[in-house]
Amino acid sequence: MPRYDTVSFLSDYGQADEFAGVVKAVIRDLAPHVTVIDLTHEIPVHDIRAGSLALARCIQYVPAGVVLAVVDPGVGTARRALAVEIAGGAGVVVAPDNGLIAPAIAMAGGPGAAVVLTNAEYHLAAPGATFAGRDVFAPVAAQLCNGVPLAELGEAIDPAALVPGVIPVPRLDGADVVAEVLWVDHFGNAQLNLGPEDVAGWDGVARLQWGEEVRTATVVTTYDDIGSGAIGLVLDSYGLLAVSLMRRSAADELGLAPGTEIRLSPAGAERAGGRVDGGLTIPVALRRTDDAGESSR
Amino acid sequence: MPRYDTVSFLSDYGQADEFAGVVKAVIRDLAPHVTVIDLTHEIPVHDIRAGSLALARCIQYVPAGVVLAVVDPGVGTARRALAVEIAGGAGVVVAPDNGLIAPAIAMAGGPGAAVVLTNAEYHLAAPGATFAGRDVFAPVAAQLCNGVPLAELGEAIDPAALVPGVIPVPRLDGADVVAEVLWVDHFGNAQLNLGPEDVAGWDGVARLQWGEEVRTATVVTTYDDIGSGAIGLVLDSYGLLAVSLMRRSAADELGLAPGTEIRLSPAGAERAGGRVDGGLTIPVALRRTDDAGESSR
């Protein structure tokens, strides 16, 4: 009896090859009732950190079912392949155990039962060991949807022993906070590992310093509130602050990339003294929800 | 009772991030019976004109159901979010009201009932205002599919008051016609805002002039009819003329881009005099259908 009917699928397979397509073909073949939702396949090659952050951003929105996540530079080696129940069994995450999934699983309430995918009876025979997405993860995801019990797929492991993800936390330095760019999106917004509560009491203005650059930014709620020529700290859709420009790419124009360290200082006083770079400041009452707060953990 | 079972989805979200994937996850969660057709997510960032043209090219082919279109530089501001019935209720377009959808709706016979999406009961709660695709448009699209009446989603508006699209029309200048490149496709074909009727009586040959360039092109029906080294004006799949090369990119080799202005002059006389650039001319009887004619409006 089918147990799940959705597989949400994230990988670093890219679009140029048929990798993601073949995984979906295998799932279709084994579990024809399943719909696959492509979250993204453009995680940078082998970038476990970027994949783990994307999965953490997605996890609260994926439907009940299987989450298939493959960023797997150690494919074929001793790194473990896992299936981990989440949300009381409403979902199962199928993925390599390399830090990719721990942050998303933590956000989903922590791991339930977990197994290592050692039962080759549920894998595809293959001439080489380099495409576990097709040969291990896809058939396991399909069979979970078909109702095969987790315990059939391999040996139970301690779910607390997953390889942890690495998510940078900001650090305080006097009145300053030293943050890091987590993610640059398609529009050039540079998401920081900060929420609005981290700049509370700063009067909605911060001085940003990275490399040789020093700029002033205002906290706003929409990109068009930033104003032309100014820099915004936009409360983004995950409850974090993103360095943004109005209708242009902040990452391109300011030279920001994932991992860029940015020091933020309160600039309210300077602003009164006229040193702000300009820009239309829209003071807003910021409140970070509990749900959103989890997204930086 | 479900009303629609297909959502056709176009955006400028790109593929690098999980934006389009999360929108589909939300729809799947709220309306599991729905299939989403990805029209494209590679509309250039914030390019409302390009998005409106792509949607106009698609509209006659999309199945009954919801059309979800998101190119939304003003997200979170006062720009209206809409749901607009088309084709007597066979479809509903869900999108921002910024010119993106007006041309497609005109091609589909004009707008029916329309509402502004002000009823937040049908939106997702979110910590920030920057991802209306996920928080407003996706849940509304799903609930329309589930049978929620349009009138539940917000206040009715005058459907005639949609923000109009901007589609350039060619202009006549003596015997010449001054056209514009609407679209450069993946193969490098440069679609003009001209149909074959605009060069009727020209004997199948036109002189093209743009920037410092002057070239001669012949009107043909297939790319391979152009011939090597020659330029074609190909009757494309939307009934418009495209500047093309045989199995090479006209846009790359001739320096054409959306918005490039091209002056076309009758070159039949010159051709008799031998000034044609060469190329194999295949004279054809061109007829533009009524359906196709609408695609330039």
Added chain:
Amino acid sequence: MPRYDTVSFLSDYGQADEFAGVVKAVIRDLAPHVTVIDLTHEIPVHDIRAGSLALARCIQYVPAGVVLAVVDPGVGTARRALAVEIAGGAGVVVAPDNGLIAPAIAMAGGPGAAVVLTNAEYHLAAPGATFAGRDVFAPVAAQLCNGVPLAELGEAIDPAALVPGVIPVPRLDGADVVAEVLWVDHFGNAQLNLGPEDVAGWDGVARLQWGEEVRTATVVTTYDDIGSGAIGLVLDSYGLLAVSLMRRSAADELGLAPGTEIRLSPAGAERAGGRVDGGLTIPVALRRTDDAGESSR
């Protein structure tokens, strides 16, 4: 009565335009019960060889149903549009007859009944002849899924007369074998037209020579077995050998591309003498399965 419920779809349409989306919209409109699996749409423009290789890699994994393949530089010309049964009617390949599909069909056991798609009653009327994917192949694929008999779609042809694909075979030159790069994947692995049996008895080490470069490579089963700074000949997921680096792009760093000719020589003796470039050699028992062996035909 529906006959198939899956269409597996490969093309060179790219993602920038709505081409693939419109094809799927047409299929959805005509055969709403069908699920489309996108294999890939990023076959390089007009590259029939690349498309035929990708399709051959996919074919053993696609579910029963229709395989829709469109790489069609000669669209609109006299090149034939075909539907070809495979696997005793478990599948039908719908595609142009230009070499794109012959290798995959051979791998699937050879062609069954075949027709030329001459019955325009099953096509969409269109103002131009340049988008056969939308106007010919998509509606035919949909109608095959709906149960329309193959014979209705056009005139039967001799299935043995398909335009053959061009797949390079390696050649022996004394003790050497001269191979060719078939495919460079998203991760930069350069797949050769060689299986491990072609280097059997070489003691797991080969000298590679291309252009001015001479390097030594070791045969391994995982990328991480290659070791940092060394070159691997990895037994890939199709049973062929790929030139790879550990967690870096071999194609980028070594200057390899599809079509690059590489001469391989046994290097076991030299290795004993210490001329190997370094790298951790993991001797493995390689066995090429019958299934995998077919993938180079």
